[in-house]
Amino acid sequence: MNHLLEIAYLIGSVSFVLGLKMMGQPDSARKGNGVAAFGMAVAVLGTLFLGSEGFRVIPHIEWIAGAIALDVGAGTVMAKRVQMTAMPEMVSLFNGMGGLCAALISMIEWRALAVSGEVANMPVLHYLPVMAGLIIGTVSFVGSMVAWGKLNGRLGDFHFKGQQFINLVLVSAILAASWLNHVHAGEEGGVVWFYATLVLSGIYGLFFVFPIGGADMPVVISLLNSFTGVAAACGGFLYHNNVMLMGGVLVGSAGTILTVVMCQAMNRSLVNVLIGMAGQSSGSGGAKSASGGSVREVQATDVAIMMKYASKVVIVPGYGLAVAQAQHICHELESLLESEGVDVKYAIHPVAGRMPGHMNVLLAESNVSYDKLVEMEHINPEFSTTDTVLIVGANDVVNPAAKTDPSSPIYGMPILDVDQSKQIVVLKRSMKAGYAGIDNELFFNPKCGMLFGDAKESLQKLVNEIKSL
C-alpha cells in the first residue's frame, strides 16, 4: 500500500494551519499566504497524480487539466487587474465560486447515488454531508453573488415587513424538503425533493443577504466565507478526505471568529447585522438630526494656508478617498506638507473604507509609510494638539452621533474624536449622508469647514495652492 497521497494531504493540512497562523502577523503575513498556496498546490497535484496504489493519473485528466488551465490564467488576470478599491467585492465573488463548487459536487454525488439506486437503502447519516453541502454551498453562492452586486452598486437594498418571519419559514421549508427527500429517496419522482431543496436554499440565500445594509457587507462576506468552509468540510466527510475536512473546518471556525471580531470592531452585534437592523432604524435616526445649523463652505486657498502654517495635521481617510482613487495625490499632499515642516499623520478607523484594514492597504499601495498610519486608540489622544484635521471622504467614523444620540444606528461605535482639534476641514462631494445613511452633526460644528468636490480634484487643488504659496 502506498501512502504518498495521504502524505501529500498531510503536508497540505499543516501548510494551511501554518499559513493562517503566519497571516495573523503583519511581518510574516505574505509568506503565510505563500505557505498556504504551496499546501494547496501539493494537495491538488497529489489528488491528480497519486492514488492508494502509488502514482497514477486520475481518470478524465484531460477535462480536469483543461478546466484548471482555463482558469489559472483567468483567475490570475481577474485578481491582478482588479482595483484595490474593488477588493471586497472580488473576495465575495471568489467566495461564491467556492460555494457553487461545493453545491455542484453535492448535485453530482446525489445523482450518482440515485442512478445506482443505492440511495434507497442508505442510512441517512451517510448522505447527510451531501445534503448539507448542497444547502450550505447554495446559500453561500447566492448570498455571495448578492453581496458582490450590492458592493459594486448593481443591487440596492431591499427589505419589507415580515422578512425575518419569511426567512424562518424558508429555513423550515428547506429542512422539510430535505426530510422529504430522505423519505422519498430512491422512489420514482423522489428527486423532485432534491431540486426543491436546491431552489429553496437559493431563495434563502437571496433573502438572507438582501436586507442587510451595505455597511455591514464585510461582516456578511466573512460569515458566508465560513459557510463555504463548512460546505468544503462536508465534502471532506463525504470522501473521507482529510485535507478537505481540515481546511474546511479551519476556515469555518476561523471565519466565524473573524466575523465576531469584526462585529466587535464596529460595535455591532452579529444578530443585529443579520436581521438588518441598520437599514430599518436609519430612517428615523436620519430624519431626526436633519434639522438645525448651517454648514460653512471653505475655499481651497484658505485650507492650503491653514495647513501650510499648521504644525500638526491629521488626515482622516474614508471610502470617498478610495472611490476617487485619491490615495496617490493624498500621499503627495502629505509629502509636500512634511517638506514644509508640518507633522502629518493618518488616523485609521478600524472600519474605514469598506472592510477592516482596507484603508491601510490602499494607502500602503501609494507608498504612504507604515508608521504614519495611526490606529484609532493611539490617535484619539493626539487630536487635542492637532491644528487641522483633514477628513477625506469619511463620514460615519467621525459622526458624533455615535456618542451623543442613543437612537442613532451607529450609537456606541467608537469614533475618531476629531472635534478635539482646532480646525476641521471636510472634503466631500455633497451633503449626502454616509454609508450608514445618517446625517453628520459634525458638519454643522462651527470649527468645521466644508470643501465640496471630488476628493481627488480637491486634493489636487490643495497641492497646487500650497505649492504656489
Place this chain on the structure above:
Amino acid sequence: MQGTRESASEKRLEKRLDMTEILNFIGENITFIYLMVLMIFVGIELISHVPSVLHTPLMSGANAIHGVVLIGAIIVLGKAADDDYLSLGLGFAGVIVGTLNVMGGFVVTDRMLEMFKKKPGKGGAK
C-alpha cells in the same frame, strides 16, 4: 390489537436501530470527528488575537483556503462515468469555479499583503 402491538414494537426496533446506526456512524468516523473538533479550536486560537488591520487580508486568505473544495470537484469528475455527460459537465464546471476560488483567492491576498511589506524605507523617500 395484536397487529398494532406488533407494529409498535417494530417501530421501537427501528428506532433502536437508528440509535445504533448513529453510534456506528460516530464509531466509524471517530478520527474525523476528533479532527473536526480540534480544528475548530485551532481556528479560534489562530484568529482571536489578530490586529484589525489584517482582518481583510485574513478573510481573503481564509477564502482561498476553502478553495480546497476543488479537490472534491476533481474527485467527482475523476470518477464520473465516461458516457455520463451531465456529471462530466457539472464536474467540469465545479473544477472551473473551484480553481477560480483558489487562484483568485491566493493572488488577491498576495496583492493585499504585498502592500504591507513596504516599510518606512521606501515610503520615506521623497
